[in-house]
Amino acid sequence: MESYTVAVTVAEKKLEKMELPLKKPVGTEVLIKVDSVALCTLEQRVYTGVMKYWPFASGHEFSGVVVEVGPDVTSIKANDKVAARALTQCGNCHYCRSGMENLCVSGFQASTHEGLNGPGGLAEYVIFQEQAVYKMSDDVDLGHAALVEPLACCIHSIGQAKIELANDVVVMGAGIMGIFHTQLAKLKGARVIVTELNPDRLEIAKKVGADVLIDSGKTDPVEKIKELTDGRGADVVICTVPAAAAAEEAIAMAGKKARVVLYTSFHPKKPSPTIPLDLNQVHYSEVEITGSVNPKVVDFYTASRLLSHKILDPSAVITEEVPFSNLEYAFERSLDPASYRIMVKF
Numbered sequence: 084m085e086s087y088t089v090a091v092t093v094a095e096k097k098l099e100k101m102e103l104p105l106k107k108p109v110g111t112e113v114l115i116k117v118d119s120v121a122l123c124t125l126e127q128r129v130y131t132g133v134m135k136y137w138p139f140a141s142g143h144e145f146s147g148v149v150v151e152v153g154p155d156v157t158s159i160k161a162n163d164k165v166a167a168r169a170l171t172q173c174g175n176c177h178y179c180r181s182g183m184e185n186l187c188v189s190g191f192q193a194s195t196h197e198g199l200n201g202p203g204g205l206a207e208y209v210i211f212q213e214q215a216v217y218k219m220s221d222d223v224d225l226g227h228a229a230l231v232e233p234l235a236c237c238i239h240s241i242g243q244a245k246i247e248l249a250n251d252v253v254v255m256g257a258g259i260m261g262i263f264h265t266q267l268a269k270l271k272g273a274r275v276i277v278t279e280l281n282p283d284r285l286e287i288a289k290k291v292g293a294d295v296l297i298d299s300g301k302t303d304p305v306e307k308i309k310e311l312t313d314g315r316g317a318d319v320v321i322c323t324v325p326a327a328a329a330a331e332e333a334i335a336m337a338g339k340k341a342r343v344v345l346y347t348s349f350h351p352k353k354p355s356p357t358i359p360l361d362l363n364q365v366h367y368s369e370v371e372i373t374g375s376v377n378p379k380v381v382d383f384y385t386a387s388r389l390l391s392h393k394i395l396d397p398s399a400v401i402t403e404e405v406p407f408s409n410l411e412y413a414f415e416r417s418l419d420p421a422s423y424r425i426m427v428k429f
């Protein structure tokens with residue numbers, strides 16, 4: 084029987100390549116030859132041992148080409164370019180049945196390869212159910228298609244922000260998530276103000292369309308936002324910086340009726356980070372403070388369409404392409420805070 088290679092994180096900074104038998108897709112299964120895999124925070128945390136989920140088959144941001152489909156598959160065929168939603172929900176809990184599957188009680192889990200925990204995109208081949216596979220356009224760049232998942236996370240967050248035309252939207256932080264939020268807020272017709280400490284990242288924010296850049300190392304962002312909005316404060320603030328002090332600033336720079344989206348989780352997780360909150364500011368301004376966690380099916384579908392039809396160009400967040408044969412280097416490179424996404428290519 085033919086076999087294929089899967090990359091498995093087996094211990095701290097230790098990767099192994101395993102051989103597994105290649106199966107034929109049955110029923111509604113789709114067999115995909117993987118082309119591109121982006122290394123996200125989950126992959127990095129398991130690799131560095133922050134999350135000791137070993138042995139773990141990494142890779143939840145990936146794309147590929149369909150090799151073969153099971154007899155019951157109707158929407159996808161061989162040679163289609165696809166992305167897949169590897170982290171799925173239970174479908175049965177209160178939240179799943181109420182159209183809030185991003186809040187599923189069993190969390191987002193996956194075991195793509197037999198006997199291995201993890202989403203498993205870092206493999207020559209993967210099999211997914213048709214339902215989890217999203218067809219991309221024939222002319223899409225497969226490196227771009229691998230970014231459907233992180234873009235979908237930001238699309239969910241942009242929905243939480245309820246942006247209206249000409250809103251003043253502040254994006255705090257210009258990492259990959261800040262860059263995607265900037266691009267999406269521009270598509271929504273906002274004036275986008277980006278705050279960031281790193282001048283190189285501010286340059287990238289400018290390149291993808293940010294209207295105003297604030298170097299938060301040199302300028303007090305709260306004062307500057309007030310100045311830019313005639314003292315009102317922003318209509319929307321999206322915080323992608325995982326520090327409690329940033330969340331405090333986000334609320335301080337929000338105007339009346341503003342939406343503050345805490346997109347990131349905050350670290351360290353224990354003890355849980357806290358900030359003082361002016362209850363009268365909430366009362367008198369009707370500010371909405373919310374979070375954003377995981378993409379819904381609709382967010383994933385929207386992301387696949389934005390990238391397929393080139394409505395959003397993600398090339399600014401791809402730092403380097405690395406061949407699968409050089410996987411250790413790719414992981415090490417992804418840990419460099421100066422890099423955005425490192426794309427592993429098969």
Ligand SMILES: [Zn+2]
Pocket residue numbers: 172173174175176177178179184186187188189
């Ligand atoms: Zn559920």
Ligand SMILES: [Zn+2]
Pocket residue numbers: 123124143144232233
């Ligand atoms: Zn991701």
